[in-house]
Amino acid sequence: MAAAKLQAPRGTFDVLPEEALKRRELYRRTWAVLGRGGYRPFDSPAFEDTELFKRGVGESTDIVRKEMFTFEDQGGRSLTLRPEGTAPVCRAYVEHGMHKLPQPVKVWYWGPFFRHERAQAGRYRQFSQVGIEALGSDDPSLDAESILLLAELLEAAGVRETTLKLSSLGTRDSREAYLAQLRRYLREHEGDLSEDVRARVEQNPLRAFDAGHEGTRAVMAGAPQLLDGLSAEDAEHFAEVRELLDDAGVSYEVDPTLVRGLDYYTRTVFEFESESERLGAQSGVGGGGRYDGLVEELGGPPTPGVGWAAGIERILLASETRFPGAPRPVFVAIDESGTRRAAFGLVTALREAGIRSEVEQAGRSLKGQMKHASRIEARAVAIVGEGIEWRDMDTGDQRPVTGVQEAVRIAVGMNG
Ligand code: AMP
Numbered sequence: 001m002a003a004a005k006l007q008a009p010r011g012t013f014d015v016l017p018e019e020a021l022k023r024r025e026l027y028r029r030t031w032a033v034l035g036r037g038g039y040r041p042f043d044s045p046a047f048e049d050t051e052l053f054k055r056g057v058g059e060s061t062d063i064v065r066k067e068m069f070t071f072e073d074q075g076g077r078s079l080t081l082r083p084e085g086t087a088p089v090c091r092a093y094v095e096h097g098m099h100k101l102p103q104p105v106k107v108w109y110w111g112p113f114f115r116h117e118r119a120q121a122g123r124y125r126q127f128s129q130v131g132i133e134a135l136g137s138d139d140p141s142l143d144a145e146s147i148l149l150l151a152e153l154l155e156a157a158g159v160r161e162t163t164l165k166l167s168s169l170g171t172r173d174s175r176e177a178y179l180a181q182l183r184r185y186l187r188e189h190e191g192d193l194s195e196d197v198r199a200r201v202e203q204n205p206l207r208a209f210d211a212g213h214e215g216t217r218a219v220m221a222g223a224p225q226l227l228d229g230l231s232a233e234d235a236e237h238f239a240e241v242r243e244l245l246d247d248a249g250v251s252y253e254v255d256p257t258l259v260r261g262l263d264y265y266t267r268t269v270f271e272f273e274s275e276s277e278r279l280g281a282q283s284g285v286g287g288g289g290r291y292d293g294l295v296e297e298l299g300g301p302p303t304p305g306v307g308w309a310a311g312i313e314r315i316l317l318a319s320e321t322r323f324p325g326a327p328r329p330v331f332v333a334i335d336e337s338g339t340r341r342a343a344f345g346l347v348t349a350l351r352e353a354g355i356r357s358e359v360e361q362a363g364r365s366l367k368g369q370m371k372h373a374s375r376i377e378a379r380a381v382a383i384v385g386e387g388i389e390w391r392d393m394d395t396g397d398q399r400p401v402t403g404v405q406e407a408v409r410i411a412v413g414m415n416g
Pocket of ligand 1: 311
């Protein structure tokens with residue numbers, strides 16, 4: 001019997017070198033943008049106590065109810081592969097007493113996250129997120145700054161044609177009061193609602209705003225709006241965030257029905273959507289908001305916070321940039337009269353001089369080596385025989401050089 005074919009698990013993928021180069025380039029640009037904004041790098045473990053996400057993300061969310069990769073370790077502890085990055089940052093803030101540092105504490109992260117979702121284009125079970133968090137201040141300029149940084153990152157990544165949706169959820173209390181009011185309103189109009197919406201009135205009344213059903217849409221046109229129920233303080237905060245975004249020339253749509261799949265949000269929430277067809281049914285490239293109660297929820301002092309996460313795969317799918325590939329190498333070929341030792345010496349000297357270079361390592365004939373050099377798009381070939389010949393692969397010119405030093409000099413000259 002033939003052995004079963006081994007494949008990467010459903011919802012996961014390999015990152016082959018061509019794609020990996022783009023990721024590294026995106027990482028470099030991300031670092032530049034976020035570093036300029038005063039954010040410093042941060043990493044947390046790939047798994048945490050399950051309790052962190054139950055408490056942090058919220059028991060009623062899809063993530064906690066259906067999507068976590070949870071397992072027991074050999075000591076019987078329940079652990080979970082991290083489905084998101086905000087709760088871990090808040091845990092670390094408390095664990096390391098970061099409230100004693102100058103506030104706000106600003107960090108950014110980049111790494112793998114795990115959710116047991118139905119895999120499709122743009123939606124995976126292991127995906128990568130870049131995110132930022134600013135903890136320790138509720139200043140509206142932090143909300144605006146974080147939105148600006150995400151806009152700048154998307155721009156640097158070549159993601160164009162995005163729509164920024166913006167709203168405010170108020171505090172947990174005002175949101176609860178609003179949800180109760182909305183449920184009451186929906187129950188009063190129960191007869192006109194779709195069955196689907198009726199079944200979710202208790203669990204998720206906000207879903208009614210997304211319904212396609214005609215009767216439901218008519219009812220929702222007159223429904224109370226969350227933004228109208230904000231406290232004076234929350235409304236003022238939201239107005240200031242919008243003012244700063246207006247001043248910065250960022251366009252956005254206020255979408256009072258914007259809800260995000262995590263329980264911890266308070267006040268500002270936002271999401272960047274892309275119309276790119278390559279994203280399939282997914283349109284969200286990145287989003288976030290304020291979570292002023294989360295650190296306290298996790299056992300820390302009352303600490304406001306704001307941040308976002310964006311999907312690396314979705315950014316790369318939606319990107320219209322051709323990221324630069326690796327520079328073309330110099331190939332060191334070995335002629336019949338040359339030695340491996342001399343060729344190896346030359347490639348080492350080239351590399352020490354900062355030249356990307358490769359050497360014959362597969363026992364090919366000289367003809368085979370020249371063919372190989374073309375395939376890897378070498379810009380020059382140094383043929384090591386009794387002496388060294390230098391061949392420019394673009395012009396076809398070939399001439400002897402005096403030795404390793406001259407070969408290195410020519411290669412360095414080609415770089416400049
Ligand atoms: P969230 O943490 O749910 O707010 O997601 C933030 C961003 O992460 C989304 O806008 C997506 O770009 C990305 N993302 C979330 N879940 C997935 C997934 N299953 N596969 C790929 N990207 C994802």
